[in-house]
Amino acid sequence: MKVLLIMPPFTQSKKAMKRCIVPLGLAYIAAVLENNGIITKIVDCMVEGYYNEVAETNNRITYGLFDPEIKKRIKEFAPDFVGVSCLMSAQAINAHRMCKLAKEVNTNIQTVMGGCHPAALPTETLKDTNVNHVVVGEGEQSMLDIVLGRKKGVVKSSEPLDIDALPMPARHLLQMETYTKINMPTSTFSPHRRVTQIETSRGCPFQCVFCAATNFWGKWRGRSAEKVLEEVEILKNKYKIKELDIIDSNLTIDRKRLVKILEGLKEIGIAWANPGGIWVGGLDTELLDLMKESGCYQLSFAIESSNQEILSNVIKKPLKLDKVEPLVKYCQKIGIDIHAFFVSGFPEETVKNMKDNYRFAKAMNFTSASFNIVNPIPGSELYEKYPVDYSQIELRNASIPHPEISSAELEKLIAGFNKRFNSSLIYRNPRMFFKKYILNMVRKRSFRFASRMFGRQ
Numbered sequence: 480m481k482v483l484l485i486m487p488p489f490t491q492s493k494k495a496m497k498r499c500i501v502p503l504g505l506a507y508i509a510a511v512l513e514n515n516g517i518i519t520k521i522v523d524c525m526v527e528g529y530y531n532e533v534a535e536t537n538n539r540i541t542y543g544l545f546d547p548e549i550k551k552r553i554k555e556f557a558p559d560f561v562g563v564s565c566l567m568s569a570q571a572i573n574a575h576r577m578c579k580l581a582k583e584v585n586t587n588i589q590t591v592m593g594g595c596h597p598a599a600l601p602t603e604t605l606k607d608t609n610v611n612h613v614v615v616g617e618g619e620q621s622m623l624d625i626v627l628g629r630k631k632g633v634v635k636s637s638e639p640l641d642i643d644a645l646p647m648p649a650r651h652l653l654q655m656e657t658y659t660k661i662n663m664p665t666s667t668f669s670p671h672r673r674v675t676q677i678e679t680s681r682g683c684p685f686q687c688v689f690c691a692a693t694n695f696w697g698k699w700r701g702r703s704a705e706k707v708l709e710e711v712e713i714l715k716n717k718y719k720i721k722e723l724d725i726i727d728s729n730l731t732i733d734r735k736r737l738v739k740i741l742e743g744l745k746e747i748g749i750a751w752a753n754p755g756g757i758w759v760g761g762l763d764t765e766l767l768d769l770m771k772e773s774g775c776y777q778l779s780f781a782i783e784s785s786n787q788e789i790l791s792n793v794i795k796k797p798l799k800l801d802k803v804e805p806l807v808k809y810c811q812k813i814g815i816d817i818h819a820f821f822v823s824g825f826p827e828e829t830v831k832n833m834k835d836n837y838r839f840a841k842a843m844n845f846t847s848a849s850f851n852i853v854n855p856i857p858g859s860e861l862y863e864k865y866p867v868d869y870s871q872i873e874l875r876n877a878s879i880p881h882p883e884i885s886s887a888e889l890e891k892l893i894a895g896f897n898k899r900f901n902s903s904l905i906y907r908n909p910r911m912f913f914k915k916y917i918l919n920m921v922r923k924r925s926f927r928f929a930s931r932m933f934g935r936q
Contacts, residue, residue, distance in 0.1 A: 482512055482626055483558035483581075486523040487565070487573035488543025490535060492873050497542055499526050499661040501676050503726075504594070504618060505564055506648030511619040514646055517626060521652040522552050529661055537871070541573070546580060553584045560626055562618075565594040568857045568869035571604075578609040591625055593618040595695045596869075599858030601633045616695060617681075619645060639697040642681055643706050647713065655718050664724050666754035666777060668847075668915050671722040675714060679707045679740060683729040685758075687783075687796050689822065691858030692728050699732055704739035711747055723751040731761025738766070744773040756781030756820050760798050764809050777816040777846075780807070784821065785839035786832050793827045795860075807843050816846040816911070823893060824852040830883050830892075837896045846904065846911060850896040852877050852889060 486502040505521050512519045528544035535541055544552075553561065561581040565574035574597075578590040593614035597604040601613040614621045616636030624630040655675070658664075664674040682696035714720040730753055731737060744751065756779045770778070780803065784790045787800050810817050819840055823833040840848045851874040855862040862869075867878040875893055877886035884892070904912040 480516075480560075480626060481518040481556065481558045482509075482520075482560045482562060482622075483553060483556050484509055484519065484521045484562045485549070485564070485577050486521070486525055487563060487570065487577045488524045488528065488531075488541050489570060490539055490541040490573060492875065493538050493540050495874075496667050497529070497663060498665065498667070499529055499658055499663040500665055500724075501650070501653060501655075501658055502564060503648055503676060503678055504566070505562075506650055506653060507645055508562065508593075508618050508622050509649040509652050510646040511623055512626065513649060515623060515627075517623075519649070519652065520556055520558075521649070522549070523653060524549060526654060526657050526661065529657075543573075546576070549577065550580050550584055553581055553588075557585070558588060560589045560591060562591040562593065562622060565592055565596040567594075567872075568596040568599070569872040571596050572870060575607050575609065578607065582609045589625075591622065593622070595691050595856075595858055598695050599691060599856075599862075605633065616697065636697070639682070639700055642700050643703050647710055650718070659718075659720075664754075665726060666722075666724050666752045668777075668919050669722055669724075669752070670776065670914070670918075671750055673718075673720050674722040674724060675718065675720050676724045676726050677707070677710060677714070678702075678726055680727045680729065680732070684732060685729070685795075685797055686860065687794055688860040689794070689853050689856065691856045691862075694858050696728070699729060701733050701736050704736055704743060707740050708743035708747065711744065711749060715747060715749055721750060723749060724755075725751055725753045726755050727753070728755070729758050729761075731758050731766070734761065734766065738769065741766075741769045741773040745769075748774070750774045750776055752777040752779075754779050754818070758798070759802055759806060762802075762806055764806075767806070767809055767813065767815065771813045771815055775815055777818065778810065779818040779820060780845075781820045782839075784823075784828070784832070785836045786828065789825065789828050789832060793825050794822070804843060807845070811844070816915075817843075819843070819845040819848040821848065821850045822853050823850065824877055824879060824881060824889055826879060826881055833889075833892065837900065840900055841903075844907060846908070846915070847901050848897075849874075850893050850900070851875065852893055854878050 484505045502523055509519045509521055524543035533541045563574045563577045581588045581590050589611045591612040592610050597613045598615045601615055604613050612625050613633050617640050621634040659673045662672055680701040682699040683693050684699045751774050759780050783794050790796050821836040854872045855865040855867050857869055865879050877889045
């Protein structure tokens with residue numbers, strides 16, 4: 480029995496940063512399959528064809544392996560099953576195309592789609608006759624059940640997995656040197672060359688209206704500190720990793736566990752950042768001190784709005800804004816850079832509210848910030864209210880009508896926030912500007928990187 484797992488090519492705005500990130504989900508599934516005697520291979524089209532680009536409509540590009548090469552890989556490996564990852568609904572067209580390519584090679588290949596998009600819209604996904612099975616939720620056990628013939632069609636995780644019982648992700652099936660050579664991880668302004676991603680927990684107990692991850696993962700579960708640190712040792716010793724992108728949805732929910740991890744990281748000696756957004760409500764000065772000592776150089780504060788009413792009643796995020804300023808000042812004092820996330824475009828907020836987000840970012844003097852536009856993602860509460868065309872979703876595109884501002888005006892406003900705020904670092908902190916932007920531009924040897932970095936997505 481042979482299984483080929485595919486991370487499809489990626490479509491995005493021309494202005495967005497092109498990431499190069501290890502597909503941990505596929506690596507975990509591959510590890511479980513291998514442990515059960517199934518010959519498994521991973522093709523990450525994004526990294527293996529990183530420099531291939533195709534121009535699309537609406538000022539977008541698709542990068543990754545070209546279709547003839549993907550079909551060649553499928554034909555050479557001759558798998559019984561092809562599993563395709565579809566983490567984002569905007570990438571559904573690419574994921575469906577992978578299933579079509581597999582069927583063109585051999586109609587007997589069984590195709591499986593998993594990830595947030597097919598989990599949210601399984602019936603719609605199966606309308607594509609090139610898709611035989613859909614995994615809803617975590618894929619490790621479900622994919623094994625499909626391959627062994629125990630389940631078929633829409634396969635749902637019966638209960639959240641014991642993630643401590645999972646084997647280490649099968650990074651040996653990935654081109655790890657290519658990821659570090661390209662060096663465009665989640666934290667694109669990393670000060671280190673050898674960076675990779677690690678996940679210490681799954682899920683989030685909160686119910687932010689724009690997030691699909693809560694429904695996908697189910698309840699929050701943390702890996703034991705011992706398991707996490709064992710993986711970090713492997714990354715440092717086997718793959719010579721110098722920095723970790725910790726990509727948890729909610730890193731700070733279990734303080735006791737996190738303290739054990741941080742104490743272990745301090746002993747191991749490795750840098751880390753949390754670029755995907757940290758729950759500010761779980762932070763305090765004692766924890767920040769330990770984070771700094773353990774190698775943390777940057778945190779991303781998921782603030783979303785500077786208006787408490789919008790934050791609490793519209794976004795439904797459990798964060799008290801009066802916690803932000805003291806923590807920001809303390810991070811600046813001990814030398815942790817802060818990136819901040821804001822999201823605008825809710826019909827319930829005014830243009831003044833949006834501009835207040837920008838003013839708040841200036842008052843806090845964040846090192847950098849991302850101002851995004853809210854979009855209804857399938858699987859989120861917001862999508863139930865605004866079922867838009869998910870194929871056009873972008874962080875900076877407006878898809879929900881707003882009573883006070885047109886979509887074009889909103890997009891222009893948010894683009895201006897990003898460019899003005901991030902470029903202003905040159906006079907707010909010239910030394911940090913040089914370190915964050917100029918050195919990274921030189922290290923990556925990319926003028927395109929320079930053109931995208933101030934308005935980054």
